[in-house]
Amino acid sequence: MAQNLDKTYDPSQVEERLYKKWLDQGYFHAEVDHKKEPFTIVIPPPNITGHLHMGHALDNTLQDILIRWKRMQGYNVLWQPGTDHASIATEVKIVEQMAKEGLTKEEIGREAFLDRAWDWKEKYGGKILLQLQKLGSSCDWERERFTMDEGLSKAVLEVFLRLYKEGYIYRGAKIINWCPQCQTTISDAEVEHEETKGNFWHIRYRIKDTNEYIQIATTRPETMLGDSAVAVHPDDERYQKYIGKTVILPLVNREIPIIADEYVDQEFGTGVVKITPAHDPNDFEVGLRHNLPQISVMNDDGTMNEEAGLYSGLDRYEARKAIVKDLEQQGFLVKIEDHVHNVGFHDRCHCVIEPMIKMQWFVKMEELAKPAIDALKEGQLRFVPERFGKIYLHWLENIRDWCISRQLWWGHRIPAYYCQDCNEIIVDKEKPDTCPVCGSSRLKQDEDTLDTWFSSALWPFSTLGWPEETEELKYFYPTNVLVTGYDIIFFWVVRMVFSGIEHMGEVPFKDVLIHGLVRDSQGRKMSKSLGNGVDPLEVINEYGADALRLTLVTGNAPGNDMRFYWERVEASRNFANKIWNASRFILMNIEGKEIKPVDLSELTPADRWILSKVNTLAQEVTDNMNKYELGIAVQKLHDFFWEEFCDWYIEMVKPRLYNAEDKTNKAALWTLQTVLINALKLLHPYMPFITEEIFMYIQDQEKTIMFSSWPEYRKEWDFRQEEKEIELMKQGIRNIRNLRAEMNVPPSKKATVFVISEDKEIRNIFEKGKVFFATLAYATEVKIQKDKLGIGEDAVSTVIPGASIFIPFAELVDIEKEIERLEKERERLTKEIDRVVKKLNNQGFVNKAPEAVVEGERKKQEKYENMMKQVEERLQGLKK
RNA sequence: GGUCAAUUAACUCAGCUGGUAGAGUGUCUCCUUGACGUGGAGGAAGUCGGGGGUUCGAGUCCCUCAUUGACCACCA
Numbered sequence: 001m002a003q004n005l006d007k008t009y010d011p012s013q014v015e016e017r018l019y020k021k022w023l024d025q026g027y028f029h030a031e032v033d034h035k036k037e038p039f040t041i042v043i044p045p046p047n048i049t050g051h052l053h054m055g056h057a058l059d060n061t062l063q064d065i066l067i068r069w070k071r072m073q074g075y076n077v078l079w080q081p082g083t084d085h086a087s088i089a090t091e092v093k094i095v096e097q098m099a100k101e102g103l104t105k106e107e108i109g110r111e112a113f114l115d116r117a118w119d120w121k122e123k124y125g126g127k128i129l130l131q132l133q134k135l136g137s138s139c140d141w142e143r144e145r146f147t148m149d150e151g152l153s154k155a156v157l158e159v160f161l162r163l164y165k166e167g168y169i170y171r172g173a174k175i176i177n178w179c180p181q182c183q184t185t186i187s188d189a190e191v192e193h194e195e196t197k198g199n200f201w202h203i204r205y206r207i208k209d210t211n212e213y214i215q216i217a218t219t220r221p222e223t224m225l226g227d228s229a230v231a232v233h234p235d236d237e238r239y240q241k242y243i244g245k246t247v248i249l250p251l252v253n254r255e256i257p258i259i260a261d262e263y264v265d266q267e268f269g270t271g272v273v274k275i276t277p278a279h280d281p282n283d284f285e286v287g288l289r290h291n292l293p294q295i296s297v298m299n300d301d302g303t304m305n306e307e308a309g310l311y312s313g314l315d316r317y318e319a320r321k322a323i324v325k326d327l328e329q330q331g332f333l334v335k336i337e338d339h340v341h342n343v344g345f346h347d348r349c350h351c352v353i354e355p356m357i358k359m360q361w362f363v364k365m366e367e368l369a370k371p372a373i374d375a376l377k378e379g380q381l382r383f384v385p386e387r388f389g390k391i392y393l394h395w396l397e398n399i400r401d402w403c404i405s406r407q408l409w410w411g412h413r414i415p416a417y418y419c420q421d422c423n424e425i426i427v428d429k430e431k432p433d434t435c436p437v438c439g440s441s442r443l444k445q446d447e448d449t450l451d452t453w454f455s456s457a458l459w460p461f462s463t464l465g466w467p468e469e470t471e472e473l474k475y476f477y478p479t480n481v482l483v484t485g486y487d488i489i490f491f492w493v494v495r496m497v498f499s500g501i502e503h504m505g506e507v508p509f510k511d512v513l514i515h516g517l518v519r520d521s522q523g524r525k526m527s528k529s530l531g532n533g534v535d536p537l538e539v540i541n542e543y544g545a546d547a548l549r550l551t552l553v554t555g556n557a558p559g560n561d562m563r564f565y566w567e568r569v570e571a572s573r574n575f576a577n578k579i580w581n582a583s584r585f586i587l588m589n590i591e592g593k594e595i596k597p598v599d600l601s602e603l604t605p606a607d608r609w610i611l612s613k614v615n616t617l618a619q620e621v622t623d624n625m626n627k628y629e630l631g632i633a634v635q636k637l638h639d640f641f642w643e644e645f646c647d648w649y650i651e652m653v654k655p656r657l658y659n660a661e662d663k664t665n666k667a668a669l670w671t672l673q674t675v676l677i678n679a680l681k682l683l684h685p686y687m688p689f690i691t692e693e694i695f696m697y698i699q700d701q702e703k704t705i706m707f708s709s710w711p712e713y714r715k716e717w718d719f720r721q722e723e724k725e726i727e728l729m730k731q732g733i734r735n736i737r738n739l740r741a742e743m744n745v746p747p748s749k750k751a752t753v754f755v756i757s758e759d760k761e762i763r764n765i766f767e768k769g770k771v772f773f774a775t776l777a778y779a780t781e782v783k784i785q786k787d788k789l790g791i792g793e794d795a796v797s798t799v800i801p802g803a804s805i806f807i808p809f810a811e812l813v814d815i816e817k818e819i820e821r822l823e824k825e826r827e828r829l830t831k832e833i834d835r836v837v838k839k840l841n842n843q844g845f846v847n848k849a850p851e852a853v854v855e856g857e858r859k860k861q862e863k864y865e866n867m868m869k870q871v872e873e874r875l876q877g878l879k880k
Numbered sequence: 881g882g883u884c885a886a887u888u889a890a891c892u893c894a895g896c897u898g899g900u901a902g903a904g905u906g907u908c909u910c911c912u913u914g915a916c917g918u919g920g921a922g923g924a925a926g927u928c929g930g931g932g933g934u935u936c937g938a939g940u941c942c943c944u945c946a947u948u949g950a951c952c953a954c955c956a
Contacts, residue, residue, distance in 0.1 A: 521892085562892090578919085646916085741923075746911070
């Protein structure tokens with residue numbers, strides 16, 4: 001069987017088969033079980049319009065690692081999957097699709113449009129989840145939810161009603177962000193501010209009944225048509241005299257007042273601001289304070305409306321040109337300056353946002369935000385890394401009311417009904433038959449839908465059945481950790497937290513693990529327009545899911561961005577191959593043999609060493625994972641497996657395996673198998689496929705590593721002494737290899753190796769490890785002796801703590817060179833000793849440093865002096 | 881304008897609670913040893929951005945400067 005295994009690991013032969021097995025066996029499925037402790041993660045639901053990109057791959061790899069790990073630890077694990085209806089993104093897609101057929105939303109009407117959208121969702125909405133499966137994601141697919149499915153829609157209604165009744169949701173005409181492209185409002189979080197080059201137009205307004213002018217400066221001259229005042233700072237001496245006077249608005253000749261308001265910055269521009277309450281959020285506020293009329297001059301599509309008079313019908317930017325031209329012609333334009341300022345863009349379509357006053361639905365945020373702030377401050381909620389907590393707090397502390405209504409059709413329709421007769425607003429789960437006030441049956445539902453994030457804010461509990469008090473909800477809520485990118489802290493994390501607290505009375509998760517972006521090799525954001533995106537599926541096809549997963553966690557710290565390099569995927573693939581071949585080697589050796597448990601006393605020091613290593617590895621990896629230090633954990637796993645296990649232990653063990661006479665044969669096989677299994681288990685969260693595949697070969701084709709026990713530190717496997725012993729031997733071997741490399745001795749040329757030590761214990765150590773020491777040190781024979789009997793001076797030598805090693809290479813030895821080498825060694829040791837001695841002579845150090853550190857330095861001193869003594873001796877011998 | 885992060889070997893990045901710097905890739909030399917050349921052995925390579933400070937001791941803590949990046953922000 002093992003002989004039949006390919007020499008290289010081929011993920012394509014493995015992944016699909018294993019994933020199917022896991023699915024068929026229902027391994028991902030979780031049921032409420034009060035005997036076990038739950039561990040829950042809700043997936044950040046991908047948009048149904050989405051396809052898997054590197055961000056998803058990273059996000060879900062991290063979640064799957066945590067999930068698989070906890071599952072092995074014995075937790076009753078639920079990874080709750082699902083998708084988001086993504087109102088605006090999806091609606092745009094459907095509209096585009098219809099446009100190809102020459103149709104518009106309005107033509108086909110709401111119902112037909114929604115039919116299309118649902119069709120689209122059925123057809124494409126699950127695509128991304130299938131892609132997540134390719135990654136190995138162990139979500140409980142039986143529990144897949146969708147933000148617009150029946151249960152979640154119920155939750156949305158329930159929340160809307162509750163918040164409305166409690167006064168948190170209100171309807172009001174406020175200035176909102178309007179996207180003329182998408183023809184809908186958007187929330188503040190959806191506006192991206194970008195520095196944009198523009199102009200500063202200085203315009204003079206004539207003061208009524210005088211020939212005096214007051215000069216304003218604006219970046220948006222077209223909005224002047226909606227000006228309802230001109231404002232100066234109340235303390236501004238330059239303009240004191242004008243306060244209360246009236247100016248004539250150029251072009252339209254409307255009379256507007258000059259008002260005083262602290263909002264005006266005297267230093268900036270001319271110190272005079274035109275106030276356009278209907279098209280600027282600040283002006284809106286000023287307008288309210290001064291009771292100014294709100295004159296809207298624009299239509300929803302960004303063209304000027306009838307208020308704009310002559311300019312009516314023009315696009316806002318054409319109107320700007322025309323107005324500037326007219327102002328110039330009529331002598332009102334004083335000057336034009338270049339000006340860089342921030343412009344708000346819609347994050348979806350990148351169209352310039354137009355502030356407008358519209359009647360919309362809002363969530364009053366201040367009170368809801370408070371407990372969410374406290375949750376972090378009091379420690380019920382924690383960000384990893386912590387710094388993101390500051391961002392979260394800052395946002396919440398400066399939060400403004402959340403505009404939740406969208407002029408879209410795809411989404412949860414706002415459950416408000418307007419009486420056509422008495423204008424009463426009724427908010428209810430279902431459309432009432434009659435108006436409770438006037439009894440009219442002419443009721444009309446609000447046309448708008450809710451912001452997508454309104455439903456995803458409920459995701460951690462709505463997916464578990466809320467508002468029903470399901471067993472799942474009681475058992476799995478609150479979830480344990482949320483894994484997401486820093487880019488959606490405002491959109492999603494914040495809103496889930498206050499929603500969880502408000503409706504469930506408890507934070508929805510304790511930890512928030514934040515990761516960064518996966519960028520391209522040049523550090524640029526991966527984007528469609530740049531065409532620099534790497535398709536995770538392509539990586540999986542070429543290198544396997546394990547290699548991709550490993551690449552995404554290796555060398556990365558939480559919250560930090562990372563760059564994607566194909567070379568790194570190759571390195572990961574190589575590691576998978578290494579695991580494969582080491583396992584293949586072990587399988588070939590244990591094949592046909594029954595590996596029975598071995599008494600620890602039968603183990604050789606090498607066996608104990610590696611067992612002890614894997615034991616502490618389990619401990620350390622678990623510690624790191626507890627702290628979400630996955631990058632560090634995987635680094636340790638990599639190093640252990642490749643260096644310690646493959647390069648050292650397997651090589652140490654070979655002579656024993658190839659010698660049928662060797663009595664420690666069984667111990668070696670048991671150790672190989674045991675260490676391999678433990679390593680595979682520790683690796684499984686990171687590399688689920690290859691570890692499962694090998695596990696099945698070792699254990700049983702029916703078994704799964706997924707539910708095998710997570711390795712824990714075992715006291716009886718702690719062999720500190722043997723660790724030291726083997727490390728000493730390794731150092732000896734390294735030194736010998738060094739020597740040989742320096743002298744260009746090929747491995748085929750072997751020699752006798754003498755290990756000389758006066759220390760019986762050290763001689764004993766080498767005696768016990770002689771078999772592998774000989775092989776790894778390219779020795780024909782290893783002689784371990786107390787003195788240098790039988791060694792001529794024509795040998796090369798090296799020193800390790802407590803022993804000298806001699807290799808008689810008569811024909812190769814150059815005494816001069818040997819002396820030179822030893823003198824170098826002496827120099828190095830002198831430096832080391834000096835350093836240690838200096839440190840130990842420092843009273844401050846000896847008195848204040850922890851005992852263990854001081855003791856460590858003393859040991860070092862002893863070690864180096866011992867080595868120095870040997871070097872000196874050897875030098876003396878040579879120089880004679 | 882505010883906040884935060886980054887600055888460590890040629891490149892990309894790790895480095896937890898302060899105790900003489902690590903990995904991968906690349907590079908150089910050697911090796912077809914019966915798991916693996918997607919390999920093995922060995923080597924070269926870093927004044928940890930600059931300058932202060934705290935400390936017996938700082939890449940690690942504090943201050944400051946510089947550069948880069950991100951986020952937030954209503955200066956028209």
